[in-house]
Amino acid sequence: MRFQPGLYASMTGHFIKSSLSGKKKFPLVLMLEPTHRCNLACIGCDRIRTAAKGDLTVAECLNAAKECGAPVVAVTGGEPFIYPGLKDLLEGLFKMGKFVYLCTNGLAAGEGMDQLRPDPKLTLNFHIDGMQATHDQVTNRPGTFQAALAAVKKAKQKGFRVSTNTTVYKNSDLAELESLFGLLTEIKVDGMLISPAFAYQSVENDIFFKKEEIRDKFRRFDPLFKKFPFMNTPIYTDFLQGKREMHCTPWGNPTYSPLGWKSPCYLITDGYYKGFSELIKKTDWKRFEEGLDPRCANCMVHGGYETTVMRIAFRSPREMLRLALWNVQNARK
Numbered sequence: 001m002r003f004q005p006g007l008y009a010s011m012t013g014h015f016i017k018s019s020l021s022g023k024k025k026f027p028l029v030l031m032l033e034p035t036h037r038c039n040l041a042c043i044g045c046d047r048i049r050t051a052a053k054g055d056l057t058v059a060e061c062l063n064a065a066k067e068c069g070a071p072v073v074a075v076t077g078g079e080p081f082i083y084p085g086l087k088d089l090l091e092g093l094f095k096m097g098k099f100v101y102l103c104t105n106g107l108a109a110g111e112g113m114d115q116l117r118p119d120p121k122l123t124l125n126f127h128i129d130g131m132q133a134t135h136d137q138v139t140n141r142p143g144t145f146q147a148a149l150a151a152v153k154k155a156k157q158k159g160f161r162v163s164t165n166t167t168v169y170k171n172s173d174l175a176e177l178e179s180l181f182g183l184l185t186e187i188k189v190d191g192m193l194i195s196p197a198f199a200y201q202s203v204e205n206d207i208f209f210k211k212e213e214i215r216d217k218f219r220r221f222d223p224l225f226k227k228f229p230f231m232n233t234p235i236y237t238d239f240l241q242g243k244r245e246m247h248c249t250p251w252g253n254p255t256y257s258p259l260g261w262k263s264p265c266y267l268i269t270d271g272y273y274k275g276f277s278e279l280i281k282k283t284d285w286k287r288f289e290e291g292l293d294p295r296c297a298n299c300m301v302h303g304g305y306e307t308t309v310m311r312i313a314f315r316s317p318r319e320m321l322r323l324a325l326w327n328v329q330n331a332r333k
């Protein structure tokens with residue numbers, strides 16, 4: 001199964017309860033950045049350019065999780081394993097019934113995971129962008145691929161649920177990605193996510209896609225979609241391959257960091273708000289949901305669109321059944 005049954009049940013319950021209570025905007029995943037400090041300076045990362053100096057306190061993090069109400073929290077950063085309050089933060093989130101994806105580059109995870117205990121609600125999510133030469137180039141430091149791989153293996157041995165996230169760049173080589181996904185499957189990771197590289201407004205580089213280039217690239221992914229159990233939903237991969245159109249749901253995946261609630265989304269920044277309700281009230285969501293902002297023109301990242309997938313599934317029993325069947329299959333049929 002690609003996602004824990006409890007996670008699906010929790011998301012479905014949250015969706016139904018929020019809809020029945022008349023809420024129009026209710027996030028499914030909170031992107032929580034307790035620290036912007038990192039032990040790497042990767043080439044595609046904008047947090048090293050826009051980083052806040054101080055960390056959030058554990059109480060501020062838990063308050064944000066409560067305020068926004070999303071059933072899933074992606075703890076990211078910066079590098080969460082160098083955040084001193086990580087253990088307390090996770091314990092607090094589990095007490096609130098949250099499912100947690102702890103997103104790491106793996107460098108400090110080897111030691112850091114000794115302080116944690118495996119929990120059915122916890123997934124350690126390792127960022128790995130290619131085989132050794134590519135990954136070490138993206139992270140700007142030799143040895144990071146081997147370090148991440150060693151941490152993945154250790155996490156599996158210790159009984160953690162493990163997934164990986166791979167950013168696909170314009171020049172990513174399909175054969176190399178197939179080798180990487182084969183290797184991760186051998187290690188028995190529990191799931192793999194892919195995301196097209198998107199040019200943050202603060203990062204200028206020629207490694208990012210235009211929308212048509214994304215579609216061309218992912219049309220060639222069919223053999224990989226059939227072979228490996230990706231966690232990206234089939235509705236989203238249809239979108240990546242240009243088989244259907246979708247609008248973004250930016251409020252489905254809000255970001256909270258030491259700078260505040262980021263508006264409008266994880267990728268682009270028009271400002272920060274102190275409170276979640278202020279973010280919801282003051283952001284011009286229509287502009288982003290309808291793709292009217294020119295900065296959205298080439299964006300197809302899963303953060304913006306997987307909530308749309310859930311909204312589509314809740315309107316269509318056929319799509320809901322498709323998602324349920326996909327969740328129990330090993331690969332896409």
Ligand code: SF4
Nearest residue numbers: 248265288296299304
């Ligand atoms: S389309 Fe992308 S850049 Fe635009 S609001 Fe959605 S997630 Fe953000």
